Amino acid sequence: MGNKMQNRRTERGTFFPPFWRLDNHYVLVDFRREVECLSDDDVEVLTEGKYNCKVDGKMASGAPGMLHLARGKHVLELKVYNQDSPPALSMRSRSFAADSGWMVTFEDKEWIDASGKASDKSGTVWLPAEVSRFGVPPSQWRLSVEPRPAMSVVRGAGSLLVDFGKESFGYVRLHGVKGRGRVSLFYGESKEEALSVDSCEVLDKIDVLGDTVLEGSRAFRYVNIRCEGGVRVDSASMLFEYLPVAQRGSFRCSDQEINKIWDVSAYTLHLNTREFFIDGIKRDRWIWSGDAYQSYLMNYYLYFDSASVTRTLWALRGKDPVTSHINTIMDYSFYWFLGIYDYYQYTGDASYIRLSYPRMVSLMNFIRGRRNKNGWLEGLPGDWLFIDWADGLSKKGEVSFEQLLYVRSLETMALCAGLAGDGDASQKYGEEAGEMKKKLFTDFWDEKRKAFRHSSLGGVTRYSNMFGIFFGYFDAQQQDAVKRGVLLNDSVQKITTPYMRFYELEALCATGDQGRVLKEMKDYWGGMLSLGATSFWEQYDPGVKGVQRYAMYGRPFGKSLCHAWGASPIYLLGKYYLGVRPLEPGYQRYEVRPVLGGMQWMEGDVPTPHGNVRVYCSRKEIRVGSVSGNGVLRFNSRSKPVCKEGVIREVGKNGYEVDLEGGKEYTVKYVATE
């Protein structure tokens, strides 16, 4: 599915595939399971692929569509071969659920000797089968579609300029087609792009006879439809294409602009949450690890759709051996590690860590094989150091940002090795992470500027400094100095992508500066809205004016106006304002620390594995409700707060805590200190 999706990109009608390795599925898979039938059972067998089937070690004849199982325990073994799409199996039984307990391997090593005796299979590595939630054979699964009308049409001579009112993704339908001939469709995320037949990024040219649905799904708000020859098109609509995923998170507050920012963020993430988490809907539509990492985090505050996270992580990693960084980008390899650990923190699903751990080890071995004599990572041939889109950003020498991510990845390895039961490795990674963290300060800390240098070549940029804050690598003095000397220092190169603004604002939130961040959100995301954005952009520099705003990569409309990384307010508002986050994996324990940051009131839902946590907060009242799990509410109050449903503890000056039990609603009367 990933291969098909990532090879759908076109650039002005020309096929444009990825430049990294695409792995393919295992064509031959053995499925194995023990079942217990409480009565005689006729079990229906459906596969995608040619197959055979053993029951209790005895081969069934042919490829039986139905298996009769007598009451009692049985061992089922099926071998499925499918060259075209991943081998898949479905069984319908009265006795056992179809979707769990199956183990798979790509080589069962089960041979027989000359006498017919089978080997003992003890060399076989069995893994839990992936369970499809799609309800159809996996190869037949498609995103959902629904019809959407055009909002307005401007008709010209042999042309239509159709406006769908907002950023959309789907298949254009041409209605009232008369005659035959060529129709060209020039798509635009902006009206200017659609009208620029020479420079728009995405176009289709097709020969039509009668009403037509375009074959390729495209991103657009505007479509400029031009007819040649005798053909005429009356009108157009679209089939909007989307992943049906429930929006469990919500946010509302006293500030209408922030509400609009949250809504447009949610819509932006929705458009980019598809077969996988993609970067942006217009251009690449590829799976980029750094982009996806932010989508995972936003997802935990909007959908909590774990399957989207795990299938994206898995598709990014591919098979062994590792021959390049993920997406060829050094930082993107590191984000992959971080994404796995976050997934565990939010979901508590340790089984996925165990499944991923061998591929974490091989990727880490690849990375460690590329260290320089100082133990740091510099760009070697074939390595892309991305960091951010920023003019003149140096990638030479030992770049401190990459080293910070490397240290964080080592810490992640230590944690995951422990979860995977590899205690020795856990200790080894942990010790190394500790040493290298110290060395970060030896090698990159500039005592005079009180900040991390950009690289061994000097200079100061925001990147490693802001990550240092929310990684918790600084002491209080260092953090304060970094905040003042870098984050709040306009002479340090500014960030112009929502991608890095995500982390910049997260760092400020981590220092408790939600008030400032709220203003920044209103300025930056509000700035895009004031320019008519209906989704958030790949890059936004308030200093750039007019149609130049749409240019990037040396092309006038190269920029994507609907980029997943533009949706970070979802995460910031959920985690740092509603203030909900797990304290123990899978929200076994969680914190609610509401911070208004200048709003009069706010309310919203944060999804967890045990249902939503619902938070309301005004300057005088906090209400929190949840379905299950144990939480703690933390807040500041000028006066002694009151809560009938729980016990309030005082923690330091003006600080208070209330333990939260699942299934109860708590109301706290207090007076906000902000």
Place this chain on the structure above:
Amino acid sequence: MGNKMQNRRTERGTFFPPFWRLDNHYVLVDFRREVECLSDDDVEVLTEGKYNCKVDGKMASGAPGMLHLARGKHVLELKVYNQDSPPALSMRSRSFAADSGWMVTFEDKEWIDASGKASDKSGTVWLPAEVSRFGVPPSQWRLSVEPRPAMSVVRGAGSLLVDFGKESFGYVRLHGVKGRGRVSLFYGESKEEALSVDSCEVLDKIDVLGDTVLEGSRAFRYVNIRCEGGVRVDSASMLFEYLPVAQRGSFRCSDQEINKIWDVSAYTLHLNTREFFIDGIKRDRWIWSGDAYQSYLMNYYLYFDSASVTRTLWALRGKDPVTSHINTIMDYSFYWFLGIYDYYQYTGDASYIRLSYPRMVSLMNFIRGRRNKNGWLEGLPGDWLFIDWADGLSKKGEVSFEQLLYVRSLETMALCAGLAGDGDASQKYGEEAGEMKKKLFTDFWDEKRKAFRHSSLGGVTRYSNMFGIFFGYFDAQQQDAVKRGVLLNDSVQKITTPYMRFYELEALCATGDQGRVLKEMKDYWGGMLSLGATSFWEQYDPGVKGVQRYAMYGRPFGKSLCHAWGASPIYLLGKYYLGVRPLEPGYQRYEVRPVLGGMQWMEGDVPTPHGNVRVYCSRKEIRVGSVSGNGVLRFNSRSKPVCKEGVIREVGKNGYEVDLEGGKEYTVKYVATE
């Protein structure tokens, strides 16, 4: 192609796939080439897969079927994506040959930055593209077919027993089909098997309406066709399916039985030389490394079809990482190394060694990771030690046969590392091979029995002892003792497969005992012929009588009666009787050492990269002719020999040599010493 072929096996109509990992193709491949056009040229572009195309770094619009190239030098770059079959490219040009000079990679790591600037691509690993010799798009290539009639038919009530006269492979055609209903086909390599509807190994049941060609290609001599319901079948023929490969080798001699053995061997190898070298045509039809290794060697004396060797070696190895021995069998991993080195010896194609070397290293690393504390290889979970089909053969402990193959593989690694330009590794492997070869004698040589022990647990078998001879691991005294005490000692368990008889007879030939081997060939292969064999068998034990001969794997007709490893007389007669073999890679220098071994005369062709070497030898005259290359003729004579075309040198008692120049024919008058 390998996946498709290896997943065609059925057992009594039930799908029966391999039990090792099957890798899949890279779905996205970049092709790159520099060309020079001597004049303006319109170049036709054909691909299997979706593609784009850059000329001199500039992307062409869409997927152009024709490229206009101006006079001069150009760089062509195409990216081809194909999920279903390997991406392939064909270009037709007046200026440059379509089939050479293309380089490929599965990740070009070519990204662009925000300004549109491309990366330098210096991290890309380019490999030479595989050139198809098939003349059709690779995915469309099929084996050839030609109609063959039945030789005789026995008609019963609603049944036909059809005899095709000899072992065959292909698609049965049903003629004169009237009515509709079910037709069952029971295939037999023997008449008994075809008649055994309950136990024949291969069968088809189809519903027919009108004349029909069966979908699956099968191996058979006999087909028992049974009709049910209202259907009647009048007669049957077949479409014989084969790889069109020229038979360049030949052999004729004064002994008609040997001639027949050679012919049936050639037919046996022909039937088993298909998409790849397979084990046998009836049952597995899989690529087994140990079986294929013998086919490579026979091929050098029959077809010299290098492409069949290289595509078989490549398919066997698959992709990294190594997760099991080749075919899960320890010995089969070792044969893979040996096959690569032999390929170089016979063809001189060092480029294939360089291509294979990284995968040789990773397989060797896998193997070395499984050594025990003594540095030897014992069977670990998932390892199959095959050695041979032989009753009660122990695979426990350190089996000396496996260690011999391991040492030989280390020697091979030393040679191939040198060819691949990895001098350090070559030295390291060489030193280790030397040490372990000494340790073979310390650990396994039984000074009392003057033979290698079967294993660390004791006993003596033929396997390591016969390999020790033709590996040249023994000194003259040891060799003589091994020959008498093991090879010629009937109390040592006898070999019952042509597979190991190959090596047993090669060992005897290597000691100069062609006379004995000729008798053994007549006994053993002649024994099969006298039982009516039209192709040679998987196993033949003269002591087993009647229909029991066809039993194996605990099944009455489990045995394959057309097994590639049965064809070894081709190799033995070419290498040890006609006596032709390369002395330097690719027959740059070669030896002709004719040995009659009891025949009155023999003549034949041995293919080389430079054309055939033609040898005639009687007891009084030797004639040798070749197209090119430099050879040396070696022979013994009772009297002083005479040769007008060359200079005869005397070498020891009764020994003579004549240097052979390419393009000349030499006639030597002599008197045979045998």
